[in-house]
Amino acid sequence: MRHHRWDLPADLGAVPKVRELVCDTLTSWGARPESVDDAVLIFDELCANAFRHGSAPVSVLLYFTGEEISGEIIDTGEFFVPRRRQVGLSEESGRGLQIVETLATTWGVRPLQVGGKSVWFRLVHSHDGHVAHTPMICGLST
Template sequence: MSIAAPLPNADLLRLTGVPNPLPLLGGAEVNFKRTGLQDCDNQRPKQVRRISTAYLGVWGLRELVDDTALLLSELVTNAFTHGDGEVVRVRLYLTDQYVCLEVRDGSREAPRLQPVGPLDENGRGLLIVDALADAWGVTEGGACVWCTVRRDVHQPEGSR
């Protein structure tokens, strides 16, 4: 696992509908090597939740910790379960209006929402992302799933 500051990805932010994504106010990139060991790889969502919680705390956005941690957890779980690459890259960055999340897993196939029955044990990850994220999508070719969370989404009425 490695952590590095990312470069802004204006093209991906433009996909979210953010007209001018800059200035980039902060960010982090975490790269998880796929070990092939189920116990080790199953720890990655927990690790990324802790990392995102720390960054949101530093950025003064503790009110977004729960949603952001859940979103990243679902995306990272999907990446390790269905992805193809040797490395899963997680980017978390901040603009003036959004917390932006990206998970790259080397897939060539784009994930998609699937119907899920009430007794199904799996398959709800993207439904959760769809419900919680302000916007989400998949890059062409399916290698990166991204989503955004509005920074002011949980502020009380009248404080904006």
């Protein structure tokens, strides 16, 4: 399994850098382009949430097995289970978790023993290129 970790300040300005790092790393590891695109968008949404609602530092972890991309965003903020909210058509934000739920095979959040939380996801593409989805139970991992 290949893996990489980046430790970042909790700054929304770091989101474009995260997209670039994830894209370049997965591409260099030979991940399929459609998987790279989905992973970049998932990291984008989860990192933006961590930078908005979490506490510094924020760690971004990327894993690749050849068949599966997974990731974690860890911050030192208070643990809570993120909830999707209803958004109006004209609202410019609030759709991030809907995007994650649509693209990821599964995702969730777990408290860390040292404080803070980890929001994680798995992205598995089948051989025909479709994402294999696993039903999520409240986004909470044990």
